[in-house]
Amino acid sequence: MTMNDRVDEYLWDPAAPPDRQVLAIESSLSAARFDPERRPLQLPERRAGSAAGWPLWRSLAAAAALILVAGAGYAAWRWSWPDNRPWFVAAAPAGSPARLPVGSRLDLSAGETALVDVARIGTMRVSGGSSVTLRATASNRHLLSLDRGSVHVRVWAPPFSVVFQTPAGEVRDVGCEFQLEVDGSEVRVRVVSGWVQLDNLQGEILVPAGASSEMITSRRPGVPVFDDAVPGFREAVRRLEAAPGDAAGVVDRVAALARPRDVLTLLHLVNRGVPARHRLVEQAAELWPPPNLAIINRVLQGDDRALWEWRDSLPLPPVKGWWRNWRDALPLWLLDGNAQ
Amino acid sequence: MGVPLAIRGPIEPVSPGAPGAKALLTGDHVPLVVAAQAGDRDAFGELYRLFSRAVHGVLVAHLPRRDADDLVQDVFLHALTRLRDLRDPAAFGGWLCTIARRRAADHYRRAPAQEAFTDAISSEASPDLVAQAQAALAAIRSLPEAYRETLALRLVEGLSGAEIAAATGLTPDSVRVNLHRGFRLLRDRLGSTP
Numbered sequence: 001m002t003m004n005d006r007v008d009e010y011l012w013d014p015a016a017p018p019d020r021q022v023l024a025i026e027s028s029l030s031a032a033r034f035d036p037e038r039r040p041l042q043l044p045e046r047r048a049g050s051a052a053g054w055p056l057w058r059s060l061a062a063a064a065a066l067i068l069v070a071g072a073g074y075a076a077w078r079w080s081w082p083d084n085r086p087w088f089v090a091a092a093p094a095g096s097p098a099r100l101p102v103g104s105r106l107d108l109s110a111g112e113t114a115l116v117d118v119a120r121i122g123t124m125r126v127s128g129g130s131s132v133t134l135r136a137t138a139s140n141r142h143l144l145s146l147d148r149g150s151v152h153v154r155v156w157a158p159p160f161s162v163v164f165q166t167p168a169g170e171v172r173d174v175g176c177e178f179q180l181e182v183d184g185s186e187v188r189v190r191v192v193s194g195w196v197q198l199d200n201l202q203g204e205i206l207v208p209a210g211a212s213s214e215m216i217t218s219r220r221p222g223v224p225v226f227d228d229a230v231p232g233f234r235e236a237v238r239r240l241e242a243a244p245g246d247a248a249g250v251v252d253r254v255a256a257l258a259r260p261r262d263v264l265t266l267l268h269l270v271n272r273g274v275p276a277r278h279r280l281v282e283q284a285a286e287l288w289p290p291p292n293l294a295i296i297n298r299v300l301q302g303d304d305r306a307l308w309e310w311r312d313s314l315p316l317p318p319v320k321g322w323w324r325n326w327r328d329a330l331p332l333w334l335l336d337g338n339a340q
Numbered sequence: 341m342g343v344p345l346a347i348r349g350p351i352e353p354v355s356p357g358a359p360g361a362k363a364l365l366t367g368d369h370v371p372l373v374v375a376a377q378a379g380d381r382d383a384f385g386e387l388y389r390l391f392s393r394a395v396h397g398v399l400v401a402h403l404p405r406r407d408a409d410d411l412v413q414d415v416f417l418h419a420l421t422r423l424r425d426l427r428d429p430a431a432f433g434g435w436l437c438t439i440a441r442r443r444a445a446d447h448y449r450r451a452p453a454q455e456a457f458t459d460a461i462s463s464e465a466s467p468d469l470v471a472q473a474q475a476a477l478a479a480i481r482s483l484p485e486a487y488r489e490t491l492a493l494r495l496v497e498g499l500s501g502a503e504i505a506a507a508t509g510l511t512p513d514s515v516r517v518n519l520h521r522g523f524r525l526l527r528d529r530l531g532s533t534p
Binding site: 007008011012013014015021022024025026027028029030031032033034036039040041042043044 | 381384385388389392393396397400405408409412413416417420469470472473476477494495496497498500501502515516519520523526527530
């Protein structure tokens with residue numbers, strides 16, 4: 001074996017007979033050798049819910065994807081309902097059936113109440129003395145008629161999933177919670193969340209959360225009035241609606257009592273045939289100016305599009321944002337004193 | 341080089357290389373990699389014990405010893421965060437050495453001017469030995485890229501040729517050639533003759 005062979009052999013295999021030159025260099029360099037026992041690995045604390053080597057953002061992304069998929073599946077299940085399948089009665093007076101088949105009527109005596117599941121999309125509490133008939137059921141389309149009494153409805157579903165026929169016209173949910181009352185030929189609606197649409201042969205109107213409206217067959221549905229309006233405002237508005245032509249003093253009273261929030265009511269009144277409507281427009285412009293001043297003149301000239309532009313500038317929840325009222329999907333017992 | 345290699349009198353035998361380095365040859369580290377990918381920290385700690393000298397050898401071929409010592413931890417922490425990206429557990433060693441090379445390059449780019457390129461060697465060693473070690477390390481780093489790491493792994497960390505091949509992913513023949521040619525160059529630069 002040559003010297004070079006010996007060097008190569010020892011370089012390849014430290015267990016081979018050592019070569020002095022290699023051994024000399026190796027011996028001096030061994031002082032620089034790394035010792036894992038003297039420098040143990042210091043791993044950071046493991047983050048809760050995150051496996052080693054699995055970055056937090058991946059865990060969050062996976063969780064978000066899982067929630068999205070689960071949410072989509074739940075929504076599809078929640079909003080689907082076989083055609084003409086009965087609703088289920090969650091609570092009712094003794095002797096009442098547990099189901100409410102299509103075509104059947106629920107008549108309650110005074111002092112009785114019933115709680116009915118609105119398919120899978122919500123609940124309906126029926127007050128004493130009410131008469132409600134289930135007309136049709138299907139996915140996202142449930143039709144009822146309320147002949148008398150009142151119901152409190154909470155649904156979280158796309159608009160117009162629940163429609164009530166009443167003696168004065170139709171009442172349609174726009175993803176919401178509302179109280180509907182039928183008293184003879186007059187209908188009253190108080191909206192708790194979302195929007196409700198009132199519709200009869202004279203016209204239609206959208207009522208936002210916090211407002212109420214009334215409807216009779218002979219007139220367009222009443223303009224929405226917020227429930228926290230100052231005393232006298234609602235009465236003046238209803239008087240103006242009933243007799244728009246000969247109530248100049250009432251116009252002044254409506255304008256005087258209006259707050260910025262009531263501009264919605266004022267703008268609805270503008271195209272209700274009120275001769276002194278310029279007074280309403282002036283007051284509305286003072287309380288909540290339109291996006292541009294040209295809108296005022298256009299409104300006075302009867303331009304409905306200008307009226308809509310002005311209404312759209314008001315601080316109201318978007319009609320198409322029904323899904324934001326997700327609280328209406330929660331069970332009542334989770335919410336304190338709501339809809340009870 | 342200023343400090344020629346002294347070969348006088350008896351030379352102390354050098355202790356074996358990486359503890360458990362034989363596992364590199366048998367592939368026993370593969371189950372550890374799989375377990376570490378599943379979140380087993382003990383398994384990752386065992387991989388550190390097996391591969392830390394290989395990582396250090398790669399680092400010290402490019403950087404001062406103290407920086408190399410510090411960066412070993414960084415390399416393993418980085419590897420821990422990317423471990424799930426490793427598709428072939430058997431390729432762990434080569435993958436780890438690639439991370440070490442990148443970290444060394446990053447470190448060198450960041451502070452090439454401030455670093456006094458000297459090697460702090462254990463104070464327990466004699467001044468002569470320290471000077472020889474510093475000269476040998478400097479000579480190794482002056483070698484062509486292909487030989488640096490192989491010689492550092494062999495002469496600093498004490499790995500065998502087969503272990504170097506297993507740890508770095510090089511073929512045994514490449515390691516053998518690198519050792520042969522690299523050592524001849526190193527010997528010339530250190531001023532020693534056969």
